Amino acid sequence: MNIDYHALLPEFILAGTILLVLVVDVFLPERAKWFAMPIGLIGVVGSLAGVLSLIGAGTRESFGGTYVVDEFALLFKGFFLVTAVVVLALSLRYFREGGFYQGEYYFLLLTSFLGCVMMPSSRDLLLLFLALELVSAPGFLMAAFRKGDVKSNEAGVKFFIIGVLSTAVMLFGMSLIYGVTGGATKLAEIGVALDGVSGEMETLAFAAILFVVVGFAFKVSAVPFQFWAPDTYEGSPVPVAAFLAVASSVAGFAGLLQLMFVAFAGQHEFWVPIFAFLSIATMTVGNLVALQQTQVVRLLAYSGIAQSGYILLTFALVTDDAASNRNAFAAAVTYILIYGVMNLGAFAATVAVSRRHPTLGVADFAGLRETAPVIAVGMAVFMISLAGVPPTGGFWGKLLIFQAAIERGGTLGPALAVVMLVNSVASVFYYLVVPRQMFLRDAADPSRLRVPALVTAVVAVAMVTLVAIFVLPNVFARLAEISTLVGLGA
Amino acid sequence: MTWENSAITITTLLPIAGALVIAMMPREKDRAIRGLGIVFTGAALVLAVAIAVGFDYGRDGLQYVLDVDWISAIGVRYHVGIDGISLPLYVLTFLLSFLCAIYSWRYVPDPGRTKAFLALMLLLQTGMAGTFIAFDLILFFVFWELVLVPMYFLIAVWGSANREYASIKFFLYTLFGSIFMLLGFLAMYFQGPDPHTFDMVVLRDYGIAGGFSQTFQLVVFGAVALGFAVKVPMWPFHTWLPDAHTEAPTIGSVLLAGIMLKMGTYGFIRIAIPFLPYGAQKYAPWIGALAAIGIVYAALACLAQKDLKRLIAFSSVGHMGFVMLGIATLTEIGIQAAIFGMVAHGVITGMLFFCVGSIYDRYHTREIAKIGGGMLQTMPKLGGIFAFVAIASLGLPGLAGFWGEVMALLSSFSPNEFVLADQVGLFRVFMVMGGIGTVLTAGYFLWMLQRVNMGTLPDQWREAGLRDVLAIEWVSWGPLLLLILVLGLYPRIVFGVTDEAVSGLLTLLGS
Secondary structure, three states, rough: OOOOOOOOOOHEEEEEEHHHHHHHHOOOOHHHHHHHHHHOOOOHHEEEHHHHHOOOOOOOOOOOOOOEOOHHHHHHHHHHHHHHHHHHHHHHHHHHOOOOOOOOOHHHHHHHHHHHHHHHHHHHHHHHHHHHHHHHHHHHHHHHHOOHHHHHHHHHHHHHHHHHHHHHHHHHHHHHHHHHHHOOEHHHHHHHHOOOOOOOOHHHHHHHHHHHHHHHHOOOOOOOOOOHHHHHHHHHHHHHHHOOOOOOOOHHHHHHHHHHHHHHHHHHHHHHHHHHHHHHHHHHHHHHHHHOEEEEHHHHHHHHHHHHHHHHHOOOOOOOOOHHHHHHHHHHHHHHHHHHHHHHHHHOOOHHHHHOOOOOOOOHHHHHHOOOOHHHHHHHHHHHHHHOOOOHHHHHHHHHHHHHHHHHHOOHHHHHHHHHHHHHHHHHHHHHHHHHHHHHHOOOOOOOOOOHHHHHHHHHHHHHHHHHHOOOOHHHHHHHHHHHHHHOOO | HHHHHHHHHHHHHHHHHHHHHHHHHHOOOOHHHHHHHHHHHHHHHHHHHHHHHHHHOOOOOOEEEEEEEEEEEOOOEEEEEEOOOOOHHHHHHHHHHHHHHHHHHOOOOOOOOHHHHHHHHHHHHHHHHHHHHHHHHHHHHHHHOOOOHHHHHHHHOOOOOOOEEEEEEHHHHHHHHHHHHHHHHHHHHHHHOOOOOOOOHHHHHHHHHHOHHHHHHHHHHHHHHHHHHHHOOOOOOOOOHHHHHHHOHHHHHEEEEEEEEHHHHHHHOOOOOHHHHHHHHHHHHHHHHHHHHHHHHHHHHHOOOOOOOHHHHHHHHHHHHHHHHHOOOHHHHHHHHHHHHHHHHHHHHHHHHHHHHHHHHHHHHEEEHOOOOOOHHHHHHHHHHHHHHHHHOOOOOHHHHHHHHHHHHHHOOOOOOOOOOOHHHHHHHHHHOHHHHHHHHHHHHHHHHHHEEEOOHHHHOOOOOOOOHHHHHHHHHHHHHHHHHHHHHOHHHHHHHHHHHHHHHHHHOOO
């Protein structure tokens, strides 16, 4: 058992911070409970420094190759930690003013992020499961954190029940894989072992793959496992919704990418149609239902479902051709990262508005151009980017997926591209609903909205990032390129 | 960086810089903001004219080229340049934008907010100009889409009563078309020469050499043409246009009619036909048919309009029908006619929308019945200008509208002898339909003038103190009125520019 302590540095720092937050909270007086946030923030930044120190250090394995830190893992770790910084920034005012248990919240939030950070390094079924649960379990509690509100309780319970159910199914699938492969748990070994399976055992392996996919489909809120998402997002505190929509769902994708592209790659002929179905159903249902939403968090939830559908599409592009797979993989990674930026921005803008209008109806955004111009322009950019219209980063994200789909060729690739195109156009309709309110309607209360500086900063940075991605996509394309090779090489 | 390779980049991006500067201005400085709008569009126009002056008219091929890497991972390049087909449209873009900025010195429609209005207009300008100089398919697509967002807001915020419906219809319709176009571009990328490229020069040469298979061309031409056809707009994809035009603020309509519609026809000439010549050959009769139907349909629709602005909007469908008919013949005359028609339509219809905007400013209604006639009595100058432009629009010889129409009809008498030899009869039917269309066009324009300009002046307007053409209007309209006359009397100022490029295009194509 080799342990590369340097490679595990980010996790150690984060875990230490989590414990520190828990302990410090006990000694803080009621008025100073918010102090847990800066402590957490320092810890996360420290952990991020740890990630940065590992860049260029090559592939490093721990625990007998079950925990690998490579470029793919670092990219996602960095993404999660930046997300953590953002969610912490959004949380401070919200939890301080809302009368929540702040210490516990930051403890739970950071624990979830620890799970996220572990996910892309986990190259072993057991570790993947642990990481996934570490992301989810605190999430159940955080979703129900607005204890006085029935909706929040509903959010937590729904999330919990559906989450546990799908976890059980997934665990069952994992146990079958363990049996079918004769005891393999490492992803690379599973890949080799499954290729040698045939006959009845192969059928069993297919069932097992299906079960495992179900577990992750829940995590990324793919149709038909999406029912929890809108209710949970709506009921949760808005920063928690941001966490669920970005970090938790991206963690699901990070795990799924490793499973499908490494462990189950050989069985793609079996699962590609499943993903094609999941993808089409997810984007179509997400977009159609989003069209009818009048509450912004629910709208973002359904938009998130639709976006998951776009990402799932890349899985349906896997073939025997390694070059085309690499493109699909790179498209997925790039899209996930850009999706994170634009969705975080949208939630940040929503947090800003939630201070005056806790119900967050679409009409509550009316006249935001006067009451909070930076937030309004930012939100417009995020919506346009989510719709995939230039001049924003979202455009490149979609373009890469289209390109991968067309390059895959056959009937399926172009067909999926057409479905996604039609969906993209339909989505513009609801993405424009919020900008329309912000710029075309007048606010009932024209006084300036007081937005916390941290939230404004998040919106501004996300907005600039999206435009920068559009102008200089090379930087981001390179990130995806790097991760591609290592992710598939495992 | 020399002037030669940076000129069009600077010129095209200058409006965006202007938009940023204007966005930073404090909103109280309304006059200064409007002044800046004029300064930036004016400076851009000066640069554009300098480019036109330095252009070598005797040479086919791209000039002022800049070709650098943009996104190496997927082979997207920042490749811009200008040739005889682009140049007239490019200069027209800057001219119309400049005139719109001058017009905005006095007219910024409700609800005001000059800053945002001008910033969006400048952004729009970059998008439109960029489309005409992009020589990489993805860059082309980016500029093409860049137009959508500012135009959406211009209609949605500064439009008239039904603006929200019109703006969203405009947005979704165009996006829908353009996304199929993008799919077509991606298909060409993968089926194109090795290594894969989005470079339009490489793909054109490949396409003309017959690189793409016939089935591929049929499918992809359909996808790409759909995107362009919505933008033109060709009948039956035109339904967004009357709404968008009617609801848009005056300068929105001017830029929409003057330049944005040309992006579609430009796409046919620049991309669809040379890249996919076999597809063009097979689709040409269909395009011609839709164009001919569009001409007649639009004329009939115009006869039925009660709203002055909607009437002009429908007349655009008809005029663009002539442009498409010219393109569909795949002949040198036809495509020359199309480019001339594009420029003429931009000048004339842009001017017509200016007139309608100013008429609305006086009467506060666009309904022909409410205006009630007699405009020549109250406002002889405005009435005179309106009559002059309307007559130019119906294609009177000696004015700009004439050449594009008559040459389009002429070319459809004998479509391309190499590839459309078996369709001559059909195209002659189109020619007859186009001829009927010109008669109807004359009919509805004259009838419109009769109802607006002539007749007895209703009492309510007699004492309303309607003000005739203002100084600022003379300034912003003068160049267009002059151009209408000059283009009509001396069409070589466009043909002379496009000659080399079009014959270059067609020697590669048919023979």
